[in-house]
Amino acid sequence: MISSPGLGSGLDINGIISQLMAIEQRPLLQLSTKEARQQAELSAYGNLKSALSTFQGTVKTLTNSSLFTGVKASIVDSTIASVSATSSAEIGAHQIEVQTLAQAQKIKSESFTSPSDIIGSGTLTIEFGTYNVDGTFTENLKKASASITIEPDQTSLANIRDTINKASIGVTASIVNDGNGNRLVLSSNDSGLSNALKITVGDDDLNNIDNNGLSKLAYDASTGGTANMSETVTARDATLVIDGITITKPSNTITDALQGMTINLFRENPGTTTSLSITKDTTSVQTAVSTFVNAYNELQKTIASLSNYDQVNQQASILTGDSTVRAVQTQLRGILNSSLQSSVAGELNTLSQVGISFQKDGTLLLDNGKLNASLNDPAKDVSSLFATDGFAVRLDQMIDGMLENNGLIDGRMDGINTSIKDINKQREALGSRLEIVEKRFRTQFTALDTTIASMKQTSEFLAQQLSSLPGANANN
Numbered sequence: 290m291i292s293s294p295g296l297g298s299g300l301d302i303n304g305i306i307s308q309l310m311a312i313e314q315r316p317l318l319q320l321s322t323k324e325a326r327q328q329a330e331l332s333a334y335g336n337l338k339s340a341l342s343t344f345q346g347t348v349k350t351l352t353n354s355s356l357f358t359g360v361k362a363s364i365v366d367s368t369i370a371s372v373s374a375t376s377s378a379e380i381g382a383h384q385i386e387v388q389t390l391a392q393a394q395k396i397k398s399e400s401f402t403s404p405s406d407i408i409g410s411g412t413l414t415i416e417f418g419t420y421n422v423d424g425t426f427t428e429n430l431k432k433a434s435a436s437i438t439i440e441p442d443q444t445s446l447a448n449i450r451d452t453i454n455k456a457s458i459g460v461t462a463s464i465v466n467d468g469n470g471n472r473l474v475l476s477s478n479d480s481g482l483s484n485a486l487k488i489t490v491g492d493d494d495l496n497n498i499d500n501n502g503l504s505k506l507a508y509d510a511s512t513g514g515t516a517n518m519s520e521t522v523t524a525r526d527a528t529l530v531i532d533g534i535t536i537t538k539p540s541n542t543i544t545d546a547l548q549g550m551t552i553n554l555f556r557e558n559p560g561t562t563t564s565l566s567i568t569k570d571t572t573s574v575q576t577a578v579s580t581f582v583n584a585y586n587e588l589q590k591t592i593a594s595l596s597n598y599d600q601v602n603q604q605a606s607i608l609t610g611d612s613t614v615r616a617v618q619t620q621l622r623g624i625l626n627s628s629l630q631s632s633v634a635g636e637l638n639t640l641s642q643v644g645i646s647f648q649k650d651g652t653l654l655l656d657n658g659k660l661n662a663s664l665n666d667p668a669k670d671v672s673s674l675f676a677t678d679g680f681a682v683r684l685d686q687m688i689d690g691m692l693e694n695n696g697l698i699d700g701r702m703d704g705i706n707t708s709i710k711d712i713n714k715q716r717e718a719l720g721s722r723l724e725i726v727e728k729r730f731r732t733q734f735t736a737l738d739t740t741i742a743s744m745k746q747t748s749e750f751l752a753q754q755l756s757s758l759p760g761a762n763a764n765n
Contacts, residue, residue: 306730333595334613336591337592337617337698340587342692343584343587343588344587344588345689347581349685350577350580350681351578351581351681352675354676359574360549360568361374361567361569363565364564364565365563366558366563368555369556377548377549378548379547383532383564384531385530385562386558386560386562387554388535389527390541390557391541392480392523392524393522393524394522394523394524395520395521396475396486396518397465398473398518400470400471403471404471405447408506409439409505410444410492411502413489413490414435415486416429416489417432417479420510420511420524426509426511427483429483432459435459436491439503440452444503446464446471446473447464449473450464450473459477461476462476475488480525481524481525481526481539482526483524483539487509487514488509526539527540571661574660574664575657575661578655581681585621585653589651592614596609596614617698620691624687625640625680629679637670637671640680
């Protein structure tokens with residue numbers, strides 16, 4: 290039995306079969322080439338989809354009508370105050386004078402040797418209100434009073450400070466060493482005349498009655514009141530004059546003096562005014578439009594790299610002539626070159642009127658001067674040109690259709706994925722067929738090898754027999 294193909298016949302059977310199988314495998318190579326191209330197309334569509342999504346992000350910014358109604362506030366002397374504005378602020382200019390800044394009241398106790406000095410137990414009732422000129426106290430009804438219990442084992446100056454702070458009732462306690470001793474300082478957390486403090490002591494520790502105990506912390510500056518603590522900072526409202534109108538507020542952050550405006554007071558300048566102005570904020574719009582134009586041009590660059598034909602090298606791109614790419618370009622340009630109804634945006638109905646125009650290479654060019662002039666022209670409604678039912682809204686809706694599931698691009702990608710799956714099935718079927726073909730070749734060539742080997746043995750036998758006949762050598 291011949292154990293190695295070709296051993297009996299001398300034929301290179303393995304080599305012959307390899308060459309025959311190389312011919313048989315050509316369809317397999319063609320499938321791999323086809324799959325590689327479709328994988329490249331799939332990647333190209335993924336790049337197109339990503340570029341479209343990036344462009345859509347800039348489009349969505351322009352669909353927001355509030356972008357076009359923004360205002361900005363500024364103040365000449367920024368050491369006096371800072372200003373900010375919302376879209377509800379009225380365009381205009383104002384003169385402002387800061388006469389007084391709002392202050393939160395602070396009061397201090399007498400001096401104690403150490404924070405561990407025992408004061409006393411009982412209750413501290415803290416009220417917020419106004420000390421009137423006539424010597425009376427008017428409670429602030431917007432801030433409820435609160436009582437704090439000082440337990441018998443928490444009677445030191447430091448314990449009382451901590452108990453007040455833990456209560457979180459709108460007062461901050463601290464201990465200040467002034468060089469002569471330690472004082473408990475109580476500060477109202479809110480500024481303004483109506484947030485002054487009134488402290489009443491109840492259930493005082495009788496063991497310390499000769500030493501006044503907790504009553505040392507009583508404070509009532511009204512007529513006839515007990516004020517064992519003294520004031521270090523007076524509660525005060527902020528007073529400012531805007532366009533000759535005096536305004537009083539309890540805080541240095543003022544949000545309701547001018548509509549849509551927030552004014553943060555820093556410094557008093559009595560007798561001197563500074564200018565405050567509210568103007569239309571065109572910078573944000575210009576930035577958004579410029580970003581939109583740049584993103585469109587980047588999208589066109591991506592499309593060109595995927596679909597252009599290289600005339601010099603006579604080389605096509607992966608999506609050259611692709612109908613889906615052409616559809617994307619055609620639809621985008623169709624909207625950008627279209628006109629709105631004249632009633633939609635006042636005097637504006639095309640993008641070229643605000644400085645956005647096509648160049649010969651298909652990219653967009655932005656004329657910032659023309660855009661700025663339109664933004665500052667009250668007769669031109671740039672907001673409606675982009676937002677509402679304008680170009681940005683229409684572009685956004687169109688791109689949604691392109692990017693959605695089963696949309697223009699996903700539909701094409703789904704088709705490619707289906708083709709790749711079919712190629713894999715064909716490859717598996719072809720692989721199975723090639724195994725059968727190779728087995729057949731081996732069976733056939735093994736039989737041929739056996740036949741040739743048998744014939745060779747027969748030939749050698751006959752030659753041997755003939756050579757042994759009488760006269761064979763003489764007649765040879």
